[in-house]
Amino acid sequence: MTEAPFAHAPANIARSGELFDRWRRFGDRRARDELIARFLPLARKLARRYASSSEPYDDLVQVASLGLVKAVERFDPARGFAFTSFAVPTIVGELKRYFRDTAWALHVDRSAQERVRKISEAQEEISARTGRPPTVQELAQYLELSEEEVLDGLQTADAYDAVSLDAPIATDDDELASRFQVIGVEDERLELVDTQATIFAAARHLPEREREILYLRFGEDLTQSEIADRVGVSQMQVSRLLRRSLQRLRDLTDDRIVVGAR
Secondary structure (H helix, E strand, C coil), X not given: CCCCCCCCHHHHXXXXXXXXXXXXXXXXXXXXXXXXXXXXXXXXHHHHCCCXXXXXXXXXXXXXXXXXXXXXXXXXXXXXXXXXXXXXXXXHHHHHHHHHHHCCCCCCCHHHHHHHHHHHHHHHHHXXXXXXXXXXXXXXXXXXXXXXXXXXXXXXXXXXCCCCCCCEEECXXXXXXXXXXXXXXXXXXXXXXXXXXHHHHHHCCCCHHHHHHHHHHHHCCCCHHHHHHHHCCCHHXXXXXXXXXXXXXXXXXXXXXXXXXX
């Protein structure tokens, strides 16, 4: 008789709690090392998100592992949230810092680079304190910037690196292949370049809250439920704001584009 897939999950959670207690109270390095080994698959999974970049995958795993070590050493169970809620933004922050320190592939002026750096550090700091990714409003308050400046900074962060055709990319069967190997047809998204430029220009006429929700939906690809958690409203309100924003975008662009809320 086979066991249920998660039959040992409660025991594993309890074991992790015991290990954190030994590390926090007694500085037991064996407990620390066991925690790092236990959560290494999480670090590898997060490194895999950036496998399509120009950086070697093994280097990304090393950087993510360093972030994991920092997360294990800094995590305080007394704050009441799960370790993964603390570890994910810490590891991702380490990966982003690695890309920031390596180079910018596209020309971005120094002031914009500095803003992106501050936003990245604020994301890590707020996530470590709250156990969840910060909202645009929280970042704006923390950095004493406008929400529009924060949104612009988040979009600027996409200019970190260009991608080589030889760079690895994850395929549907969870294997790695070079981008050159998976190129077979013309990228249909090229036709959307003009459309995206039109949308970005029109979006500047929307209220900041609606711009934030649009960014989270189409920039970070979050679900409506995830957006609701991030901005502190109900899913129904998010759905209504998305529909209203998209309709206003259609009106502003004279119905030349077709976008959907999903």
